[in-house]
Amino acid sequence: MKGKEQRRNLGYGLLFAAPWFIGFAVFTAYPIAASLYYSFCSYDAIRPPRWVGFQNYHRMFVEDPLFWKSLWNTLYMVGVGLPVSLAASLGIALLLNRKLRGIAFYRTLYYLPSITPVVAASIIWLWLLNPEIGLVNIVLRWMGVAHPPAWLTDPAWAKPGLILMSLWGAGGSMVIYLAGLQDVPEALYEAAALDGAGKWAQFRHVTLPMLSPVILFNLIMGLIGSFQYFTQAYVMTNGGPQDATTFYALHLFNQAFLDFKMGYASAMAWVLFVIALTCALVVFRTSARWVYYAGEAR
Amino acid sequence: MKYATSKDQIGRRVPANPLPMCGISAISRRILITARCLALFAMAAFSAGCGHPSRTGTTEIVYWTGWSGHEFEVQQRLIDEFNRTHPGIHVHMLSQFGTSGYQKVRIAFAGGATPDVMSTVWADELAGYAMRGVLTPLDDYLRKSGRNVDREFTPGVARMLQVDGHVYGLAVTTNTNFIAYNKQIFADAGLNPDWPPRTIAELDAAAQACTKYDAQGNFIRYGFRPGGLNLWAYVFGGQWYDPVSRRVTANDPHNVAALEWMASYRKKYDIQRMEAFQTTFGSDETPSGPFFVGKVAMWSTGEWAQEFIRRYAPRLRWGWFALPAPPNGRRNCTTAGGSVFVIPAACRHKKEAWEFLNWISSPHAVKAFCLGIGNVPPLISVGKDPAFQRDPLFRFAIAIAQGRNSFGPPPIPIWPTYSREIARVEQAAMLGGEDPKRLLDDLQVRMSRELRRTLADLGR
Numbered sequence: 161m162k163g164k165e166q167r168r169n170l171g172y173g174l175l176f177a178a179p180w181f182i183g184f185a186v187f188t189a190y191p192i193a194a195s196l197y198y199s200f201c202s203y204d205a206i207r208p209p210r211w212v213g214f215q216n217y218h219r220m221f222v223e224d225p226l227f228w229k230s231l232w233n234t235l236y237m238v239g240v241g242l243p244v245s246l247a248a249s250l251g252i253a254l255l256l257n258r259k260l261r262g263i264a265f266y267r268t269l270y271y272l273p274s275i276t277p278v279v280a281a282s283i284i285w286l287w288l289l290n291p292e293i294g295l296v297n298i299v300l301r302w303m304g305v306a307h308p309p310a311w312l313t314d315p316a317w318a319k320p321g322l323i324l325m326s327l328w329g330a331g332g333s334m335v336i337y338l339a340g341l342q343d344v345p346e347a348l349y350e351a352a353a354l355d356g357a358g359k360w361a362q363f364r365h366v367t368l369p370m371l372s373p374v375i376l377f378n379l380i381m382g383l384i385g386s387f388q389y390f391t392q393a394y395v396m397t398n399g400g401p402q403d404a405t406t407f408y409a410l411h412l413f414n415q416a417f418l419d420f421k422m423g424y425a426s427a428m429a430w431v432l433f434v435i436a437l438t439c440a441l442v443v444f445r446t447s448a449r450w451v452y453y454a455g456e457a458r
Numbered sequence: 459m460k461y462a463t464s465k466d467q468i469g470r471r472v473p474a475n476p477l478p479m480c481g482i483s484a485i486s487r488r489i490l491i492t493a494r495c496l497a498l499f500a501m502a503a504f505s506a507g508c509g510h511p512s513r514t515g516t517t518e519i520v521y522w523t524g525w526s527g528h529e530f531e532v533q534q535r536l537i538d539e540f541n542r543t544h545p546g547i548h549v550h551m552l553s554q555f556g557t558s559g560y561q562k563v564r565i566a567f568a569g570g571a572t573p574d575v576m577s578t579v580w581a582d583e584l585a586g587y588a589m590r591g592v593l594t595p596l597d598d599y600l601r602k603s604g605r606n607v608d609r610e611f612t613p614g615v616a617r618m619l620q621v622d623g624h625v626y627g628l629a630v631t632t633n634t635n636f637i638a639y640n641k642q643i644f645a646d647a648g649l650n651p652d653w654p655p656r657t658i659a660e661l662d663a664a665a666q667a668c669t670k671y672d673a674q675g676n677f678i679r680y681g682f683r684p685g686g687l688n689l690w691a692y693v694f695g696g697q698w699y700d701p702v703s704r705r706v707t708a709n710d711p712h713n714v715a716a717l718e719w720m721a722s723y724r725k726k727y728d729i730q731r732m733e734a735f736q737t738t739f740g741s742d743e744t745p746s747g748p749f750f751v752g753k754v755a756m757w758s759t760g761e762w763a764q765e766f767i768r769r770y771a772p773r774l775r776w777g778w779f780a781l782p783a784p785p786n787g788r789r790n791c792t793t794a795g796g797s798v799f800v801i802p803a804a805c806r807h808k809k810e811a812w813e814f815l816n817w818i819s820s821p822h823a824v825k826a827f828c829l830g831i832g833n834v835p836p837l838i839s840v841g842k843d844p845a846f847q848r849d850p851l852f853r854f855a856i857a858i859a860q861g862r863n864s865f866g867p868p869p870i871p872i873w874p875t876y877s878r879e880i881a882r883v884e885q886a887a888m889l890g891g892e893d894p895k896r897l898l899d900d901l902q903v904r905m906s907r908e909l910r911r912t913l914a915d916l917g918r
Contacts, residue, residue, distance in 0.1 A: 202915050205568040206590045210915065223907070291734040313733045315890070401733075402890050403882070417561055419875045 199427035204420045216427035227428070229403050230411035231435075233319065237407065238386040238439070241323040246378055249330035253337035254367075267338065274331035282395040285325045286312070296324070312397055315404035322392055322405065333378045340374030341367070369452040376451050380440060387436040408432055517810045518548045520573035522563070524797045525831075526555040532830035536823050540814060547810045554578045567592045572802035574811040579627065581618050581795040586871035588621040589916050594801040595624040599812045612859050614794035615836040618866025627798035628819040631833040632864075633760045634855035635689055635792040637661075637782075638767075641775040643668050643679070643755040654779035658719060661756075661782045668755035669727070677735040682756040684723055687884040688877055690716040692865050693781050693791045698876065699868035706876075706906045709898040715784070717894035721887045729889060745770045761855040765832045778851060780858060790858045794836075794866040834859045871916065872908050879905065 174181075199216055201209035220227045256267050273281070288295045291310040300308035311321035348366045357365065368375075390409040393399060399406035399414075412432070416425035525533050530553055537551045552573070554562055559578055566572045567587070579587060587593050600607065607625050608616045615632050619625050641651035647667040655661040665681030672678050684690060691698065696712030699705070707713070723729070739753055740746035743766050749757040750771035757763070758781075767774055783789045799819065801811045817823060821840050828835040828846075834855050835841050841856040858864065867873045883901055886892045 202911075204590065204915075205564060206592055207916075223904070290737050292738040310730060310734050313737060314730065400885065402885050418878070420564055 195426040195429060198423050199430050201423040203423040205422050209423065212423070216424045217431075219424065220427060220431065226403060226406060226411055230406045230408045233404065233406060234387060234389060234408040236319050237323070237389050238383060241319070241326060242379075242382045242386050244323055245326050245330055246333070246375070246382060248327045249334040249378070250337050250375070252330060253334045253341055256334070257338060257341040271331035271335055274329045276329070278391045279395050281325070281329065282392050285328070286396050289321050289325070313401055315402045318397060318401060318404040325392065333382070336374055336378060337371065340371045344370040372451040373453060376443070376447050379443060383439055383443065384436060387432060516546060516548050517807050518550055519575060519807050519810050519814060521549050521551045521814070522554045522559075522573045522576040522578045523551055524554060524559060524578040526553055529831045532827060536818065536826060540817055544813065544817070547813060549814055567802065570804050572804050574805045574807050575799060575801055575815055577797045577799045579798050579800050580874075581629070581798050582867045582874050582877060584619070584627050584798050584800070585621045585867075585869040585873060587800070588624070588626040589871045589918070592803050593626045594803050594805060594808060595626060596628070596801070596812075597624055599816070600625060603816050605816070610838065611836050612794070612838060612841070612864060613862055614792070614859070614864025614866050618794055619798065621869045627800045628815060629796065629798055629836045630819055630824050630827055631796055631831070632794050632836040632859055633762070633792070633796060634834050634858045635758065635760050636778050636780055636855065636858070637756050638749065638759050638763050638776055638778050639756045640749065640752060641777055643752065647755070651775070651777070654777060655782050656779070657782050658784045665756065666726070675728075675731075677731060679753050679755065680727070680732060680735070682754070683732060684720040685758060685884075687717055687720065688880050689781070689791070689793050690720060692793065692863070693783050693787050694719070695787045698880070699870055701869065706902060706909055708902040708905055709895070712787070714895050714898050717884065717887050717898065719784075720884065721891075721894055724888055724891060733889070750774065761834050761851060762832055764851050778854065788863045790861050791863040792858050792865070794859070794864050870909060871912050872905065875908065876905050
C-alpha cells in the first residue's frame, strides 16, 4: 500500500521536476559535455567538428602568447584586485557598523553604486578615468600630483584603473560584511574589554574570527567573479591598451565569436575551469585553519 | 559585476518559507490538463514562427541588410522600388545592425537558418565563407544575365569578390582612403594651403609644422598621426599575402618599412601625451571630432568625410590629398572593402534571390544608393556618371578607386584574424615601442601556421 503511494508520489515529483530537469539536461549538462568534446576538435561552428587531439591545448600553452598574457591579466585581478576590494568593502562595513544618526542613509549611499548596471557604470568610469579631463585626475592634480596616471590609455595603469572602479562597486560585499558584523555578539566585545583588549585587539581577536565565515564567502564569490572578469574590459577598453586588459574571458570570447575557433575557446574554458576550481579548493582546504564557526571546538 | 552573484546569495540566506506539501492527487488532474494545453499552445506558437508567409503568386524573399539609420532608409526606398517593379517577388528587408548582426550571420550559417540574400558579410569574411561552402557561386547567374565582374567593377573590388576564380558576392559600395587637411592650420603654420604633401618626407615636415604645444609641453594641436598599418603597407609597396606563391607575406620588407615609418612618430612625439590628448575630444566622426574642431591638421579618412564636415563643421576650410608615398612606394593607393551581397548556399529561392541581387547591383540602383549615402560606386560606369563627376571630391576619390592601387582583402580564410593581428602589431610598435621587424617576423610565423592549419581543416 505504502509502496504504491510512494511510487506515485515519486512519479508526480519527477513530473513536476521534469521542466527543470529537461532544461538542465539540454541547456547546461549537454553544453558542458559538448564543450569538453569540442575542446579536442577543430570547430568553426559551420563545418562539423573535426577531432584534432590535444592540438588546441598545445596551441594554448606553446603557440598563443596572448593566452599567457590574458592569464596573467586575470591573475592580477585575482591577486591584487580581489584583496584590495575585499579589504575596502570590509573597511567600509566597519565604518558603517556604528550606531549613528542617519546611518541607514549612509549605508544606502555606499550600497547604491553596486546596483548600477555594469555597462552604465563602465561608460561613466570611462569619463571619470579620462587622463586629461576626468574627475579622478582633476582631483589628483588638485591634491598636488603633477603627472597623474593616464589610467586606461597606459598599459601600466589600465588594470589599477579597473580595480579603482571596482572599489566604487564594493557595496555588494559590504552589505554581506555588515550583516556578519551585526551577528557578532556584543557580549564578546564586553568580555574582551574587561580583559583589557583595546580597539585593535578587539578587531583582531573578536571581529575577524567571528567574521571569518563571511570573509570566506566573499573570497570565494570574488574569486569566481575575478576569474570571469569580462564586461568592464569589453565595454571600456576592448582589451587595450596593448592587451593590458585582455582578460582571460575576453580572449576566450574573441576566439569564439570573432575568430569562430569554438574548439580552442572550449579548451580555454576548461583550462579556466580547472584553474578556478583548484583555487577554490585550495581556499576551502586551508579555510579550516582560519575560518571560525561559532560553537565549533577548536 | 564581480559581486553580482552575491546578491542572490543574500536572498538564499533568508530561510525559505516551507510550503506545506499539499495532496497532489487532488489538484493534479486540473494542473495536468492546464499544462497540456499550455504545451500545445506553445508548440503552435513555435511552428507559426517558422516559414515565411507568402502571398499567392508572389515569392517572398528575406534579405538581411548591414546598413542602418539613414542608410537603411535609402536602401528601403530601393527595395520598395524593386517590389513595385517586380510583381512576382516581394523582398522583405530586415536590419541586422552592428557587430552582433554580423556575428549572427555566422550562427545562422551554423544552424542552416540563413535568409535568401544578405549584405551582412564583410568583404574580409567572404573567402572564409566561400571556402566553407556556405555561399552560392554566382558565375552561372552572372553569365546568364550577361554580366562580367572584371569588366564592370573597379579592379580592386573585382579581385575582392572572387575566391579561387569564382565570384561569391557583389558589392554596391566601395571606399577611397585619403587625407583631409585643414587649410587654415596650414596657412597658420606657414605652409601653402594649396600645396598639400606629396611625399612621405613632405608629410612628416607638414605634420611637424602644424604641431603646437603649450608652455608645459602638452599638445594644443598636432599635425598628423599615422594609423592603419594594413593600408600603409600597401602605400609603401608591400602586401600581406602573395596570391601567386600562396604565401603569407607579413614580414615583406616594405611592410617593415611602413611600420618603421609609423613608429618614427613615436620617437618624434611623446606618444603617451598624444594618446592622452586624443582622449579629450570625441571620436573622429562626432561633432567634437578632432578634425572638425581644429585639434588635428591632417586626418586619414575617406570620401564619407565630406558629409560629416558638411554637417558638423560647415565653415571649415579644408582640402584633400592622396596618401603620400615613399620613392619606391605606390601612389594613389587605397584599400577596398565593406559589405558584400551574397546568396547563401541554403537559399530556397535562388532564382528570385538572383533577380533581386542582379537588380540591386545594377548601375541604376548602385547610382541611387551611392549618391544617397555618399559612398564611392564600385561600378566603373556609375563612377563616370556626371552625378558623381561634377563633385570634385568624388572625381578625385573615384579616380583612385578605379586605379590599379586599390587593394581589397586577400582571398584567404584567415583574413579577419590576420587583420586584427596586424592592428595589434601596430599598437605594439606605436605604443609599446617594440621592434617592427621582430613583430612582423613573429606575425609571419604565426599567420603562416594559421593559414596552413585552416586550409588543412578545410580540406585544401
